[in-house]
Amino acid sequence: MNVQEWTPGQILDISSSYWQTCTLHAGVKLDIFTLIGDAELSSADVAQKLNADERAVGMFLNALTAMKLLLKRDNTYANTSTARTFLAKDSPQYLGHIVLHHYHLVDSWTQLDRAVSTGRAVRGQVSHSDEERRESFLMGMFNLAMNLAPEVVTKVDLSGRWHLLDLGGGPGTYAIQFCLNNPQLKATVYDLATTRPFAEKTIARFGLTNRIDFLDGDYLEEEIKGSYDAAWLSHILHGEGPDDCRKIIRKTVAALEPGGIILVHEFLLNNTMDGPLFPALFSLNMLLGTPSGQSYSEQQIMDMFAEAGVKEIRRIAFRGPNDSGIIAGVV
Numbered sequence: 001m002n003v004q005e006w007t008p009g010q011i012l013d014i015s016s017s018y019w020q021t022c023t024l025h026a027g028v029k030l031d032i033f034t035l036i037g038d039a040e041l042s043s044a045d046v047a048q049k050l051n052a053d054e055r056a057v058g059m060f061l062n063a064l065t066a067m068k069l070l071l072k073r074d075n076t077y078a079n080t081s082t083a084r085t086f087l088a089k090d091s092p093q094y095l096g097h098i099v100l101h102h103y104h105l106v107d108s109w110t111q112l113d114r115a116v117s118t119g120r121a122v123r124g125q126v127s128h129s130d131e132e133r134r135e136s137f138l139m140g141m142f143n144l145a146m147n148l149a150p151e152v153v154t155k156v157d158l159s160g161r162w163h164l165l166d167l168g169g170g171p172g173t174y175a176i177q178f179c180l181n182n183p184q185l186k187a188t189v190y191d192l193a194t195t196r197p198f199a200e201k202t203i204a205r206f207g208l209t210n211r212i213d214f215l216d217g218d219y220l221e222e223e224i225k226g227s228y229d230a231a232w233l234s235h236i237l238h239g240e241g242p243d244d245c246r247k248i249i250r251k252t253v254a255a256l257e258p259g260g261i262i263l264v265h266e267f268l269l270n271n272t273m274d275g276p277l278f279p280a281l282f283s284l285n286m287l288l289g290t291p292s293g294q295s296y297s298e299q300q301i302m303d304m305f306a307e308a309g310v311k312e313i314r315r316i317a318f319r320g321p322n323d324s325g326i327i328a329g330v331v
């Protein structure tokens, strides 16, 4: 067993690290990084543009400078190149949607003790609630997936496949990247009706409207219409308990032609369920937000595949950030 001893300083660093979290969240909420853009502004300029308190803005800009998100010269502030690239809205690599999604989760994380005591979620599903939260959730998933999908699609061989089902595909990020990488492929993004506008807008932005369509549906309540020879289930199983995961896999298998490939992409726990760190913490995020969701281990997903009659089950040689992995099988 690899036991890491903690120093008191490390314990206190973890205990107060949310101060930095909240400072970053406030920077994105106030849209400071877009507001500064390529300029160098004084705290008085920023306070005036925000219609905010000048003393407080000065303290806030100094803290963002201490976090190395801004640069201070004389009495003006500029974006670092990191902040300009990832935190200003006009950048194609903007990560603000996922930062705002994390902001929406904070309240529930402060009630983790209650969720552990009762075993029950303390927040409604953010993906299903109001428009602003839905946008930060869906486009946050887009932020994350866009950083990863171009690499993922090179690890999954879809040559010779003609119709991909992107189940719970959100704005369609993976369907888009799979189609860009496989010229013969068309795809269907299956998701809740409320996701349609985000998906259609994103698919159109990539000029793929003629190859990717959107199918409204609820994979827990309805069968999956259509016929496919590949199915991609990315980050949907963790939202459900084991029984519903089996149901989703069974319905996916039924929608696949013989010889079709099923692929599950998830943050994967090791088989003792006590690591790696991100999937273990992500499981708590699901405890806080869903009745029975959790992170799963490779073995658990493989067992679910086997129960659904899937064969040639294997893990693809790929490890994403936060320990995401892909399990594949053939029906």
Ligand SMILES: C[S@@+](CC[C@H](N)C(=O)[O-])C[C@H]1O[C@@H](n2cnc3c(N)ncnc32)[C@H](O)[C@@H]1O
Binding pocket: 127, 138, 141, 142, 145, 167, 168, 169, 170, 171, 173, 190, 191, 192, 195, 217, 218, 219, 220, 221, 233, 234, 235, 236, 239
């Ligand atoms: C965490 S996101 C994953 C999005 C995308 N697959 C990815 O990996 O970036 C989960 C998606 O599942 C969709 N979803 C959740 N419950 C669903 C249901 N019962 N039926 C259909 N889609 C659902 C959500 O709307 C959301 O787009």
